[in-house]
Amino acid sequence: GYAKIDHHRHLRKGFPEVIFCQGKTVEQVAQIFYRLCQASEVNVMGTRATEVMYEAVKQLVPEAAYDSTARIIMRRRAQTYLHGLICVCSAGTADLPVAEEAALTCELMGNRVERVYDVGVAGLHRLLDRIAILRRANVIIVVAGMEGALPSVVGGLLDKPIIAVPTSVGYGAGFHGLAALLAMLNSCAAGVTVVNIDNGFGAAYAAGLINKLAGDQH
Amino acid sequence: GYAKIDHHRHLRKGFPEVIFCQGKTVEQVAQIFYRLCQASEVNVMGTRATEVMYEAVKQLVPEAAYDSTARIIMRRRAQTYLHGLICVCSAGTADLPVAEEAALTCELMGNRVERVYDVGVAGLHRLLDRIAILRRANVIIVVAGMEGALPSVVGGLLDKPIIAVPTSVGYGAGFHGLAALLAMLNSCAAGVTVVNIDNGFGAAYAAGLINKLAGDQH
Amino acid sequence: GYAKIDHHRHLRKGFPEVIFCQGKTVEQVAQIFYRLCQASEVNVMGTRATEVMYEAVKQLVPEAAYDSTARIIMRRRAQTYLHGLICVCSAGTADLPVAEEAALTCELMGNRVERVYDVGVAGLHRLLDRIAILRRANVIIVVAGMEGALPSVVGGLLDKPIIAVPTSVGYGAGFHGLAALLAMLNSCAAGVTVVNIDNGFGAAYAAGLINKLAGDQH
Amino acid sequence: GYAKIDHHRHLRKGFPEVIFCQGKTVEQVAQIFYRLCQASEVNVMGTRATEVMYEAVKQLVPEAAYDSTARIIMRRRAQTYLHGLICVCSAGTADLPVAEEAALTCELMGNRVERVYDVGVAGLHRLLDRIAILRRANVIIVVAGMEGALPSVVGGLLDKPIIAVPTSVGYGAGFHGLAALLAMLNSCAAGVTVVNIDNGFGAAYAAGLINKLAGDQH
Amino acid sequence: GYAKIDHHRHLRKGFPEVIFCQGKTVEQVAQIFYRLCQASEVNVMGTRATEVMYEAVKQLVPEAAYDSTARIIMRRRAQTYLHGLICVCSAGTADLPVAEEAALTCELMGNRVERVYDVGVAGLHRLLDRIAILRRANVIIVVAGMEGALPSVVGGLLDKPIIAVPTSVGYGAGFHGLAALLAMLNSCAAGVTVVNIDNGFGAAYAAGLINKLAGDQH
Amino acid sequence: GYAKIDHHRHLRKGFPEVIFCQGKTVEQVAQIFYRLCQASEVNVMGTRATEVMYEAVKQLVPEAAYDSTARIIMRRRAQTYLHGLICVCSAGTADLPVAEEAALTCELMGNRVERVYDVGVAGLHRLLDRIAILRRANVIIVVAGMEGALPSVVGGLLDKPIIAVPTSVGYGAGFHGLAALLAMLNSCAAGVTVVNIDNGFGAAYAAGLINKLAGDQH
Amino acid sequence: GYAKIDHHRHLRKGFPEVIFCQGKTVEQVAQIFYRLCQASEVNVMGTRATEVMYEAVKQLVPEAAYDSTARIIMRRRAQTYLHGLICVCSAGTADLPVAEEAALTCELMGNRVERVYDVGVAGLHRLLDRIAILRRANVIIVVAGMEGALPSVVGGLLDKPIIAVPTSVGYGAGFHGLAALLAMLNSCAAGVTVVNIDNGFGAAYAAGLINKLAGDQH
Amino acid sequence: GYAKIDHHRHLRKGFPEVIFCQGKTVEQVAQIFYRLCQASEVNVMGTRATEVMYEAVKQLVPEAAYDSTARIIMRRRAQTYLHGLICVCSAGTADLPVAEEAALTCELMGNRVERVYDVGVAGLHRLLDRIAILRRANVIIVVAGMEGALPSVVGGLLDKPIIAVPTSVGYGAGFHGLAALLAMLNSCAAGVTVVNIDNGFGAAYAAGLINKLAGDQH
Numbered sequence A, B, C, D, E, F, G, H: 001g002y003a004k005i006d007h008h009r010h011l012r013k014g015f016p017e018v019i020f021c022q023g024k025t026v027e028q029v030a031q032i033f034y035r036l037c038q039a040s041e042v043n044v045m046g047t048r049a050t051e052v053m054y055e056a057v058k059q060l061v062p063e064a065a066y067d068s069t070a071r072i073i074m075r076r077r078a079q080t081y082l083h084g085l086i087c088v089c090s091a092g093t094a095d096l097p098v099a100e101e102a103a104l105t106c107e108l109m110g111n112r113v114e115r116v117y118d119v120g121v122a123g124l125h126r127l128l129d130r131i132a133i134l135r136r137a138n139v140i141i142v143v144a145g146m147e148g149a150l151p152s153v154v155g156g157l158l159d160k161p162i163i164a165v166p167t168s169v170g171y172g173a174g175f176h177g178l179a180a181l182l183a184m185l186n187s188c189a190a191g192v193t194v195v196n197i198d199n200g201f202g203a204a205y206a207a208g209l210i211n212k213l214a215g216d217q218h
């Protein structure tokens, strides 16, 4: 077998099993996915998965599904949802794949998710129109490429934890997401923390941990 | 007057008023600190403050105090503390100023704090000896310079939100904290989010927001 | 003599004569300033000037004045002002020296200037409160450090040319203004152009050229 | 629908509606282009568009045209032109796509444009031969890759606003346009402002705003 | 002929002859491989070799074999093995090609190798379970991408020379292995030295030299 | 026509006409090549040319030839050679295309060239074996990738101008030639100057100018 | 007390206790040095120590000595030396502090050391004159700034493990040791591994581990 | 003694002996300078020397002189000058120290030098006024900071070897000379080669070697 199953994962009970597919061969992905499905009854998901990987997985795990925007392969199980809400904001259409990776991961972890898309800072009214829904969330994931300014604006309007996800959307001096990453790390709005470029999964995981802490009181 | 008081700060009720002193003149710091103290009854704090700034503040606000490790000027008010616990871990002795900036900020925001210092990954037993206290926390702030590996190890041991703070401790190819920053952004442990190099304040603020969400149920 | 006087400067008739003082010795600054004052009847100004340089200039040009925030030495002459307005916005208190370098340069070029300071994006209401004055300007200079998000927000609200000035304000992954510079270059708001980090002078000069084009019709 | 139409665009009346096609799927581009054409009577344009995107657009908007050098899809409407002139200079043959993106955008915004191409600084006579036409412009867009020196030379010859566009033309230590970008940001000629690498559109938009300010008096 | 055979290689008697195939044409690889096989009786190996290169080599050297994970072409000769042991650790599945390049190179140099794979720091128990085998090695090669933390942890547990190999595994702010490289160079565990990103061969060669020094006494 | 012919090129009488083909379309290359051939009787050459470009050129200029290693299209004319010698050294087999771009350009400019290939510093005897031929040259072009050490060693052995050409050969922390470039710029051997990564043409051109200065006296 | 004593250090029996003084306050250094001296009978050393730190240490540990070139404070104990030899090579005079940090650390770990200084590659004869002594070593530490070429040359001449230490010696495009670091990581000589810029201590520690493995048989 | 005298320097007969003083202690500089003066009758020079170093040298070598702009200590001997001319151009006043380091080094090597200062590209007429003198030179050293455009313009006007020296003059995105360095490496003018940032000495040395080749025929 390729990868040892991480036994300490019992810590995360109820959490999905996760495979990071990028950099693995198609065969490795299929085998690991299969083994995780056999070994547990929770959701199983593979991120950064290609169509081809999904075809291979489906041979072994027929109930597996694929979301081509989020690039996630998943075997879903009946699950209960937390009361608390997570919002996923994004700046532009090209940020969609990362935003959907985040949103779908949140859902697979048992969170209710509200999507607030296409609210980039160059058209502020679009964000201000949606402020009510943002206020209801326990934690907000903010996805943006280019200049990465959205987390600062959202963070200034709300006093909730903001998880900022820079995307590689842009060109030239965007340096594949570096500009957005640096902007987010230097946010003058307190309460903003940052994950790696295009890491929708990581943002969702952290948001899920926070939402779980928040429990039912919201 | 130098800086307009941020009216939307009413959002953060009970939160301290904060001045970022670096880049301001001594006179500006003293005036702004004084005005914030006049205008509200909450804690007032100035981060990245020098001894000289403190002297100027004390002329106007005699009850102000100064923590020279955390480099924080503060005017404290009686406050109640949340039940939830925040842990601040740090890797080495030279990370202390950033760790203390984080810890003291947490306290000024009304959080109970446990310090778990000097537990760098090159001597794993030091961290493992303290695992029990880490498990009791709602959120863990992990401060490390050099190779910035500590958040990955802590994040692998616990299923709580980890806020990683890279420090500028190191030399040469540490590039003033860049090595640690990149390591933390690339952490293979899910649940880790990152703030700017040496930004103990920012980590504490985000941790405080999370701990508040967690409420009293822990 | 140290520097040849740039004869093509006749092109810029009515424009001030400018010395970039940084990197020159005190004696060089004083001599060049003196010679320019002798040679012309327009305003003469030296940017990035120290107190010590000013003392040396004053020995030779007694009517010279010094603005210690803008770090500009100037010999002013009676001048007429254009009708058009230039706004200088800035995000935080520490951006003041650059904002003032821009504002004072605009004035020395014969422009009316309105200062809109301390309107960083983390407290959006501060900017929105000042929108009326911004609308009256022909061109807006926007000065910001940290994440450099302000030009995107201003550019989204107005359809006037925006000249963005990143400042070296910040620390860590701000990389001495690089984060703000990259953010501004990647602005998703059309109409934003950018100058070098801390280059208040350059922004003002370009704004002055634009305002002059706009002539009297506003 | 994919992207919310930006309602504040009423600000820019008479301006074209613009889609940045890169990073969007072919279907998204076609849908958004179609919707914008339905919703307004101004010019509609899509930048960074591929041949394939154009084919999809033409299915829905038969009168759409495509400029394969500028990579722009456009639906043109009868328009009036401003009296003021914009010049677009470029250094070498390989800079053409960016120069044409700029020139065509200017035209779609209602500006008269003069193209002054292939006037790189290593053959100064080529530029000097064209100086008369440059002097007639209100604003000059200067497009250059490699060492990015052209804006400094043009800026030194004229007292008009210069908008510099670095291109990714070059190799090795050109770092995909970074060398040209840095050169332009450090221009010793006052009056030069800069946009992102290869951002012909952005330069044109800013130039269009300036030319509009200049009105009819030139 | 393309490349002069390196005569000083007699120094390395018993060592394999090595070709670095990347950047050479298929024909060059085949010719050089063939000539080396003719000229000596030791193992001959080509690293970073493609399937296509192997096909060309096999035409000339029928006994050549190919390992597609390690991307090594080899002509093996009967060899004796040193008593000392080299361990090759790796963090994740995607690091396998580099780890196998290292392991196979060690073997071709006459070293006994133990593979300790999939022991990344986010699941510490996996590493601790294998500590006994690590202790038996004279030198440990540690292969990791992402945040590159594994060498620090291994180096803290053992007092043997550690050779760290950063891999290009990761994305975004991993910058193709830079994050892992910097982390390893800044390791707070003494005894760690580092080779180039993805340089499994180089690590193995250095390890082989050390293991040879250690001789038979272990 | 696409590109204005550079009239000041009369300065370089006897010199070849040169087209930099990269970044131009196939049609542009063919047209410009054709026009230059029509307009002059000197050698005409196109660097960074693909096979496909050559095919298009041959349609219009049947006597054109192509060197696929140097990637140069050329129309050669009878020429006289300078007495002085230029040596082209290179470190490894993968540096060949750049070394040949340099060597062939030198020849097309009328220089006698000696190739000293495959003399990288890790096998010093290879270089020392060829020292006599190096001593006969007026100027030495040194081509190397990886760590770029060869110019320092050659420069230390000879007191002739050395033109160092870093190549993009390498991987990982070679950063596409950056490591070699920086090494060469920091050479501790006096007399070394440097051109852009992979710029064999530029090195040859400078060497040709120097060799011409040296005239016939060597 | 400031820093927890690292209990796992029993692993390294006979090894010196080490404090990294940089980033610690004078008082912290003195206290930790004192405690380590009380707690054990091995050598105790502090690297990157200032004169002032030494004065404070001497108050508490009168037998402490200070080497101002190596910047090491030490309390030495009678020790036995390994038979194997470590060579420390360096390129230039300015590399001396790092070379001496390495050499003295080796000695404090019980190794015999031979210094081969001032043998930079621009004067190859200096290195070749010393080749005999280099051949007697088990492991060679090579210290160089500027272009960092020395390890490649030494590594090509010998088949022993080479530990390369880039130094921050140089200026401009040396980028404080980055050029040398990259060169060393890209060394075309097999057997070279690298430590952080200026990390003489780390190189010595790794060399000491290797020399210990080599035991008495040399 | 500190530094071994480089015996192969006999190669460079008639050339000055040179010490790079930066990074050496005052005592080391004085001792080495003294020893070189004793050992030879040629010019002896120390670059990057401070006033304090000069004082120490004068104690041992009373006839030593110091040029505080060029930062060079020298012991001059009667020398003959080559007929050929070297021109040193510079862009601005702040580039003077580097330009003078170059000019004085040329003279100490026996070259006649013409200084053409303050001819930056933003005022082209200044350069064009001096073109006649430039044409008389065998080789031209071009010193410029900021955007580093001057070598491209000079190189386009002349067909002589150009040695470009980027300076650290500038601020912000000049990155201490990096912008100018990259511009020069990417020069579109053929015949330009480049040395390290601020390396006036290196440029002069290479220019001197070329001028010597040119002999008396000019």
Ligand SMILES: Nc1ncnc2c1ncn2[C@@H]1O[C@H](COP(=O)(O)O)[C@@H](O)[C@H]1O
Binding pocket: A188, A189, A190, B003, B018, B019, B020, B021, B047, B048, B199, B200, B201, B202, C092, C093
């Ligand atoms: N050490 C710190 N690093 C980053 N941001 C800070 C720090 N301390 C305070 N801040 C932020 O700076 C804001 C105050 O900035 P100012 O109004 O410029 O004093 C606070 O509201 C915080 O969000």
Ligand SMILES: Nc1ncnc2c1ncn2[C@@H]1O[C@H](COP(=O)(O)O)[C@@H](O)[C@H]1O
Binding pocket: C003, C018, C019, C020, C021, C047, C048, C199, C200, C201, C202, D188, D189, D190, H092, H093
């Ligand atoms: N703060 C500044 N930043 C950038 N350029 C400046 C600045 N101040 C003045 N300059 C430019 O520097 C020129 C004068 O340079 P100099 O002749 O070296 O004094 C002026 O014409 C301006 O174009």
Ligand SMILES: Nc1ncnc2c1ncn2[C@@H]1O[C@H](COP(=O)(O)O)[C@@H](O)[C@H]1O
Binding pocket: D092, D093, F003, F018, F019, F020, F021, F047, F048, F199, F200, F201, F202, H188, H189, H190
């Ligand atoms: N490989 C090359 N790298 C850099 N510059 C080149 C190269 N080949 C040609 N050139 C330069 O490019 C000029 C021609 O550029 P273009 O007019 O764009 O074809 C020539 O005069 C040379 O100075």
Ligand SMILES: Nc1ncnc2c1ncn2[C@@H]1O[C@H](COP(=O)(O)O)[C@@H](O)[C@H]1O
Binding pocket: B092, B093, E188, E189, E190, G003, G018, G019, G020, G021, G047, G048, G199, G200, G201, G202
């Ligand atoms: N010059 C140095 N560079 C890098 N690491 C060092 C240096 N000197 C000591 N160390 C390491 O730092 C550890 C001690 O760190 P500390 O406990 O913070 O004093 C030692 O065990 C060494 O591994």
Ligand SMILES: [Mg+2]
Binding pocket: A154, A155, A156, A157, A158, A159, A160, A189, A190, A191
């Ligand atoms: Mg907030």
Ligand SMILES: [Mg+2]
Binding pocket: B154, B155, B156, B157, B158, B159, B160, B189, B190, B191
């Ligand atoms: Mg965890």
Ligand SMILES: [Mg+2]
Binding pocket: C154, C155, C156, C157, C158, C159, C160, C189, C190, C191
């Ligand atoms: Mg706008």
Ligand SMILES: [Mg+2]
Binding pocket: D154, D155, D156, D157, D158, D159, D160, D189, D190, D191
């Ligand atoms: Mg101008």
Ligand SMILES: [Mg+2]
Binding pocket: E154, E155, E156, E157, E158, E159, E160, E189, E190, E191
């Ligand atoms: Mg260890």
Ligand SMILES: [Mg+2]
Binding pocket: F154, F155, F156, F157, F158, F159, F160, F189, F190, F191
């Ligand atoms: Mg030499």
Ligand SMILES: [Mg+2]
Binding pocket: G154, G155, G156, G157, G158, G159, G160, G189, G190, G191
């Ligand atoms: Mg070797």
Ligand SMILES: [Mg+2]
Binding pocket: H154, H155, H156, H157, H158, H159, H160, H189, H190, H191
């Ligand atoms: Mg030329």
